[in-house]
Amino acid sequence: EVQVVESGGGLVQPGRSLRLSCTASGFTFGDFAMSWFRQAPGKGLEWLAFIRTEVYGETTEYAASVKGRFTISRDDSKSIVYLQMNSLRAEDAAVYYCARGSTMIRGVITTFDIWGQGAVVTVSS
């Protein structure tokens, strides 16, 4: 079965760090770009970051809201994509999703076809 599963969520104090993992299975992980999204309570989905494949140099893109604080990375040998989140704020509290980029045109993902169930991140003292 093709799937991705997030882990690493939890309660963290403001200003601290947390690393989320997304483990993929059922497909050749290294062939696909991967991305992270989040959904805060009562709000819509928000794209955070994506990482291209090794063919594209594993280059990354970030939303302005997290650039400089969050880092996306991947380990193709383990089929895992990570989201390192630093200097967390109350407004970062959300359900975090990872998703597979099924189609890439000129280095940009155009479709996200496989999503995980999400990992809950709570930021509170």
Place this chain on the structure above:
Amino acid sequence: QSALTQPASVSGSPGQSITISCTGTSSDVGGYNFVSWYQHHPGKAPKLIIFDVNNRPSGVSDRFSGSRSGDTASLTISGLQAEDEADYYCSSYTSTSTYYVFGIGTKVTVL
């Protein structure tokens, strides 16, 4: 505030057809053929049901269809079934640095 505008809720009786609108701008919905729709049952993984405006992934029921007119995309669910009760989100690639924009979601209720 989400970049794409969707109605908060839509309802219909079993067997009926409903349509959910998703309004953006020429920088996103109206400018690119990269509009997607997702079905989300709370607590589960979002499911891609429409991509590239009007294409269905393999395995998705043909009761789901997508279209676009100008800056507004639409998702139609025909032959409404109880299992269709869920939240539906539209998304589009955007030429801004945001890369992707979403609607806030539409809650579909089957009466």
